[in-house]
Every structure is written in C-alpha cells, then in structure tokens.
Amino acid sequence: MSPDQGPAGTMPVNGSVPSSGARAIVVGILAAMAGLMFGLDTGVIAGALGFIGDEFHAAARMQEWIVSSMMVAATVGSVVAGRISFRFGRRRALLGASLLFLAGSMICALAPSITVLIVGRVLLGLAVGIAAFAAPLYISEVTAEAVRGAMISFYQLMVTLGIFLAYVTDSVLAYGGHWRWMLGLMAVPAALFCAACLFLPDSPRWLMMRGERSRASQVMRYLRPDPAEADAEIRDIAQELRKESGSGFALFRSNANFRRSVLLGVMLQVMQQLTGINVLMYYAPKVFQAAHFGVSAATWATALIGLINVLSTGFAIAFIDRWGRRPLLILSCAIMTFAMLGAGGLIAFGGDSLPQEIGMVGALLLFVAGFAIGAGPLVWTLCSEIQPLRGRDFGIACSTFTNWAANSLVSNVFLTVMAALGEARTFWLFALMNGLFIIITLAYVPETRGVSLEEIEARLMAGRRLRDLGQDTTGRGAEA
Template sequence: MVGVATSRSESDLSQDASTTTRATILGVVAALAGLMFGLDTGVVSGALPFIAQDFHTSARMQEWIVSSMMAGAAFGSLIAGSISTRFGRTGAMMGAAALFLLGTFVCTFAPSPAYLICGRVFLGLAVGVAAFAAPLYISEITVESARGAMISFYQLMVTLGIFLAFVSDGFFSHGGHWRWMLGVMTVPATLFMISVLFLPHSPRWLAMKQREGQALKVLRLLRSDEEVAQAELASIEARLNRDTGAGWNLFRREPNFRRSVMLGIILQVMQQLTGINVLMYYAPRVFQAAHFGTSAAVWATTLVGLINMAATGVAIVFVDRWGRRPLLMLSCAIAAISMAGVGILLAIGGDSLGIQIGLVGFVLLFVAGFAIGEGPLVWTLCSEVQPTRGRDFGIGCSTVTNWAANWLISNTFLTLMATLGSSGTFLLFAAFNALFIVITLTFVPETRDVSLEAIETNLFAGKRLRDLGR
C-alpha cells in the first residue's frame, strides 16, 4: 500500500484522524496489563510485615522477597522484545497473563521464603513482558491526538491496581491473612487473560510481518474513515522500507537511533531514582519510622494508593492539553519539594501528631506530584521517541533499565535507611528529583499532537532530542 495516493496532506489526515470508540475500548483492555502490574507491585507492601512474622525473616530476606519480582521483571523485559516481535504484542500479553496466574498460585501456597521468592520471580516475568507490550500496543493503535492520554490511562490502571492491592491488604491485615492478600490476585489475572483474547494484532506489527491486508483491516476498525486508514498504512510501510536494519543492527549502524535509546534509558533510571517505589513497597515501614502502629501504617499506605490513582487521572486530562514537558517539570518540582519535606520531618523526629500529619501530607504531595508527570509521561515518551523498526529494541532497553534500577533500589532501601538514616535517604531522593528537572529541560522533546512518523523523521534528520517534536 506504499503507493496509495490521497487527496489530502498527511498533516490534514492527522488532524482528521480521531480514535474511534472501538480503538478506545481496545486500548482500555490492553491497559488491564497495568492493573496486574499495579496489583502485584502493591500487594507485597501490606503482606510483608505478616510474611516476616510467619517466616521469621531478617530485613535482608525481606529485601530479597520484595526485589525478586523486580529481578524477574528485568529478565522478562529483556526477552519481551523478541517475544513481541515473534508473536505480536497481543501474544506477549497472553503469555504474561499465564505467568501472572502461575506466580500467584506459587506465592499463595508458598511453604517457605524460597518458594515465595520463586513465585515472585514468575510474577516479575509477567510484569516485565506486560509492561513492555501493553504501552507499545496502545501507542500503535492510537492516533497522536489521544496517544498521551491513552498511554497515561495505562499508568492509571497501574495506580488503580496499587490502590486496590492496598485496600485488600487493609482488610486482610486485621487477621494477618497474607496468603489471602496474595491469592485474591487470581481473579483479575483470569479476567485479564480472557480479555486479551479479544484484542486484534497491532497494525504496525502486522505490517512488519508483511501482512498488509490484515493491517489495513485493523486500521479500518481503529480509524475514522477509509482514507485515513490507507494513508496511515502507507506511512507505516514507508518507514518499514527504510534499509537501515532493525533492532541491534539499527542500534549498531545508526547513531541517531542510539540517541533515542539512551534517552529512554535515562528517563527510566530517573523515574526509579524519584523514590516512588520505595513508598510502594515499603510505605508501612516508612510510616512506622514516624511511630505509626502496624494497622495504621497499612491504612495510611492505602491513602497513598488513592492519591496516586487520583493524580494520574489529572495527568490523563492534561497531558494532551498542556504537553509533556510542562507537566513533567511541574511534577519534578513538586516531588523534589515534598521529598525534602519528608527528610526534614524525619530529621526532627518525635511522635507528635503534628509531625505525623506533616509526614503524611508530604508523602501524599510527593505521590501526587509523581503521578501527574514522572509516572505516566516517562512511559509515554519512551514509546513515542523510538522509530518503527527499532521500537521493540528501544523500548526493551528502557524497560530493562527500569526494572534493573527498580531492583537495585528495592533490594537496598532498608540497608540504605540503616546507613544514611531515614532523613538522609529521603533528602537524597529529593536531590534526584531536582536533577530530573535539568534532564527534562535539556533532553526531553515535546511530542504533543506529533505523529510517530514525524518524530522518527526528525530523529533520523539529526535534530536535537528536545526538538524531535518540532
């Protein structure tokens, strides 16, 4: 379909193209992968204190229980690109759904910490594959005018999963029923598996596999009219016909592609250095450091999940109105200030009501700041800046980096707290958030209302990274 002629310019078609109701529904179904991601991320926070009591685990073993999922996710994201290329984005999500069920079963009936770690590695593999495939699928079925909101919706589902896991943990915490906390994940995992059966393949993946007829059929379902579908397929094929290789070969030969890969890696490292997953995994421990009781700490953690979800909804509303850069810089500033506030209050110490209220307030402010930008927009940008032939490889590199950094932080946080102290640890995270502002100003492009093909053209033309959307 490369030679299809149209009566309107590509920019006109881009403006006319609107995501159909069907495309939106398919994007929402794919975003259920984020729900599973969030559930398995959040559930360990409330379960960990009771697991530690039952198995008499040390702080170091608790770090391994938490971080084992990140190690699995790092490996899962490493192989996700090849799985996604061979079986499609939907095939990758189906494999992830099966791993979610397997991991949940092993964790629920684990007779020892070793089995629990094994089960969480399976869950990590599932998360790594799903976190790669779902945002990629959403970016490839959605038009540019709604792409930011739809990928941010994936992040909203992550936060919904975290919140629901915290709520579930709160209810089961009264009896210390950590196996129920973990076992209830079977229900959403089954629903996710069934839902993926109804997803068509991505038109870009079908075009990569030279299945143009099927790609056009899917585009007809997703776009507003026949002319838009034909023009988009022609644009996709034009990019695929570039004789620059794919994946590693493209990375080795093309310095401009190396720039986009490095940008994705930098963004993912900085997202993890914000400190968000410290709160997601160890929030009860943080609140206990401020003299909260165990049950009160779990419910305070639930409030963290609620704010995280609500603020991500704000990002969905404004990401395609304000743009990526302004929202991201605002997010970084809020996160830096609030992390500094947490560090200062922990340095003051004491168990007064004022200190406790102030600590909760700064934690919630940080979570809100992260959720409006640093959380969803990093995933959005990482899926937008990679060229078609290198998208699997580029997103794979950034996703592996995300989970490797996640593992490193989750595996060392309790040790870091013991070494630097609670106050010093959070002041360090405040500094990292401030550094993220500088990185955003220097490297991050504004991609609002810009087609993936236009971003790719600018990349290979050698434009500066921050100018890819111009």
C-alpha cells in the first residue's frame, strides 16, 4: 500500500498539504475516541440497570454480575491487549476494539435474556480492556513531545465526557424506561470510532519494531511539520531500540528496584478503585434511591455527577504540571474522605427530607470532584512515569490488569456489601480507605513534576526511596 492509499500509510509531505503538526493532533483526537467509548459503556449501565432488573426480575446478585461482567472481561482484554498491539499494531488493535464495541452494543440492546445481555457486556469489556491499553500507547507514539502530555490527558477527558453523555442519555430515556435504547444508542459512536480507525496511520515506533524503517519514516514525515525533525526522531527510535535487550518480565525477576516500581504502580491502582468511585459510577441511581430519591430524580442527579466529573478533570489537566502530583493527590483523598463521611452521616441521621436529599447530592458531587482532580488522572500519569523504559510495557500492563481486577471485584460485591453493612457504614468504609491513601501517598508516592523520565529511572535503579524519585538529592538508599 502506498502512503496515500489508506490508513496503514500516509500522504507524502508537500507544500499543498496542511500542517503536519496539526495533522498529528487530529490523529491523536481520533484515537482518543476510544476513551469516549470507554466512558459511554462504563456509564450507560447506571441508568439502565434498574429497568433491566425489573424486566428480567433480576435479584441484586444477578445485577452485580451484569455490571461486573464487563469489568471481568476488561481484565482479560488488558492481558491480551499487549500481545495484540505488538503483533498486529496499535491501529489494528483499536480497530478490533471498535468492532467489539459495535457488536457488544447491538447484542445488549437486543438481548432476550440476562445470559445474552452478559455476553454483550463481555464483548464490551474486551473492547474496553484492549482500547484502554492501546489508545494511550498509540497517542504517545504518534504525537510530538510538546503536546504528548496534553493529548494523553485529552484521552482521559474523553472518558469522563463519555460517562457524562451516557448519564444524560439515560436521564432522557428513563421516563419511558427505554433501557434497550440506552444500550443500543452506544452503537452509533462505536460505528463512528470504527470509521475513524480506518483513517489512522500505523505507529512509527511499531513499524520500527517490525524493521519497516522506510514506512516508519513516511508516517513520521506525515505527522511532523519538519522533515528534519521527523528523520531525527526516527534515528532516536532506532537508537533506543538498539539499547533494549531482554523482556520486562526478565527485568522484573532480576531487579529488585524494578519490582518496587511495579508494586507502587499496582498499589496506586488498588487505591484508585477502593476510593469508591466506580461504585458511584455504576450504581449511582441505586445509591440515590437508597437516600430516598425518586427514580427520575436519581437519574438526573447521576447526570450531574457526570458533568462535575468532566469539569473537574479539566481542572486537573490545567494544574497537574503547576501544583504537582503529590499535593493534588493528597488534596483529592482528603476531599473524598470528607465527602464519604458526610454522605454516610446524612443517610444515618438525615432522615427522609429535602435538606437530606440536597446534602446527599452535594456530598457525592464533592466526592466526584475530589476524585477527578487527583486520584482519577494522576494514578495513570504516575504509573507511566515511574517505570523504567525497558520494563515500561510490563509495568503498565501489571498496573492496568490490577485496575480492572480491582474494578471487577468492587463492582461485583458492592450491592452485597451495602446490604450487609448498610448504606451509611458502606460510605464510612470508603472514607476510611481514602484516609489510608493519604498516608500511603505521603510515605511512597514521588513528586515527578518537571522531572524527566530518564532522571526518575536513574534514581529508581540507584536504589533511591520511592518517594524521593523526583527529588534531586544524593546517596539515600531504598527503604520503600
């Protein structure tokens, strides 16, 4: 295929073609639609679940399986995503995920039984697991260094936007109980994402890993405004590939310092899931109904949560490189602790009243804002920053797998736990977890703002304490 014939190549650089710098940003935005699909299919079940339970007479335990089946499949998808992405390329991995999104949405919408519905949710989960791995990796490999952080953050913003749009759709369709339309409408953006994937070029780095330097150079020249810049980047990739030897797993077995960074990444992902955020995202209407909201009011309150999530994530993107990772993460956990304590108190002592309902909405909105300014985007940022180059794919794969495994576990047992402990004690348990995470952040999480990945790697491999990986100090051994 010649460069101007399709998505596997690119059009040649010449004077009549618009700026290739802008072209790379457009390519990154198209790939970020994977985040939109991620958010849509994560959020849509919140509004549909009650109607599904009524139609199929599904008990709470079966509803937990309907929700968590997607998370379990996403865990599997995240495991196989690395192999798919390496063998077939990031673009084809995203294309395959888009087809799974499309098929899963249609099966869910037409499901005649809970079994078929879960099959559709499993396909959606596989798509989410593959896309969540491949999209940020692809974006980082095709965008220039100056905009790379912003574009990866844009992917995360698209996730929150998808959740919000799903909540709004649920709210509109809830009046008639049209849960099949809620799930079926997700096929429209899935089809658009599939079409977008057809126009994406292959990743230059992936082409270089396959030994296709000529095609990699064509793609890079398509994506960069200056041919000399493109050629220099290709040379840097070639030099980097020559330095790499062995696998990330081999490094994990042989190097204790790398094991520390992998463990920190895993711990951060467990922290993120035990904040309680996905409980709220999947079961928000049920949480509000437990606080004596009507069905319609609960659905619109859920949509408001999605909006706050989007706006607060935008705040995090704006300030992550100004304030630093640790201050935002500590502030995030403190806000979530306070909000969960307040929500539990309102349920326990607030009674069935309008002030209690207003206070409950305020507490949960505060919780979501706290999550979105820190624990949401920062965990993914830190997990990519603390891993050394040679083991980065392995380390990120471990943390991504942990994210989905913990996600599926929490979503699978939440309704059971809430029934056993009661609504108030469940919220207080999450408050305790968030308070613990403040201590963990202070003890182990480094401040990586303004520090190059090479510096972080050098300090990690020199045995520096985890929390000191971003500090320019000398001679301290690893105790963490």
